[in-house]
Amino acid sequence: xxxxxxxxxxxxxxxxxxxxxxxxxxxxxxxxxxxxxxxxxxxxxxxxxxxxxxxxxxxxxxxxxxxxxxxxxxxxxxxxxxxxxxxxxxxxxxxxxxxxxxxxxxxxxxxxxxxxxxxxxxxxxxx
Numbered sequence: 001x002x003x004x005x006x007x008x009x010x011x012x013x014x015x016x017x018x019x020x021x022x023x024x025x026x027x028x029x030x031x032x033x034x035x036x037x038x039x040x041x042x043x044x045x046x047x048x049x050x051x052x053x054x055x056x057x058x059x060x061x062x063x064x065x066x067x068x069x070x071x072x073x074x075x076x077x078x079x080x081x082x083x084x085x086x087x088x089x090x091x092x093x094x095x096x097x098x099x100x101x102x103x104x105x106x107x108x109x110x111x112x113x114x115x116x117x118x119x120x121x122x123x124x125x126x127x
Contacts, residue, residue, distance in 0.1 A: 016043060017066055024069035031071040042097040043067065044075035050100075056085035064094045073097035083109055 001011045023041040031039030043063055049055040060074045076086050077100040089096050101107055 017063075020067055020072060021069060024067070024071050028069070028071055036071070040071050040073050040095075040097075041069075042073035042075050044099065047077070050077045050079045051081045053081045053085045056082060057088050060085065060089050060094060060096070061092075064089075070095075075099050078109070080109075 001014060006014070020041050020043045027039040027041055029039070033039075045056050045059040045063065049059055056076055060076060063074050064072070073095045074089065075097045076082050076089065078086070078098050079100065082100075086096050086098055
């Protein structure tokens with residue numbers, strides 16, 4: 001890919017998305033057999049977006065569309081700016097794996113932001 005003139009970001013995205021799609025396909029029978037209770041694979045939004053709500057939402061939507069698998073979770077950090085993004089994404093039916101849940105205060109903030117959204121969107125499962 002480098003010889004084709006692709007930059008580092010394009011190479012990373014091609015490789016990581018291909019790996020996640022392949023892994024999701026491998027785990028799909030488990031996902032189907034457990035009715036969506038197991039068999040998930042996840043890919044994170046760019047960590048540089050951890051303090052950018054709009055950027056996180058945009059990136060997560062792009063990844064969700066590109067990966068196009070029901071057993072994929074998009075990892076989003078539970079930062080102050082990540083929480084509104086998580087709420088928005090869940091309300092859109094995008095499955096989210098919430099990361100960086102360290103400490104009771106962060107978990108309480110996550111509950112306040114996420115649980116109302118999960119009632120509007122489809123329930124999400126995952127590790």
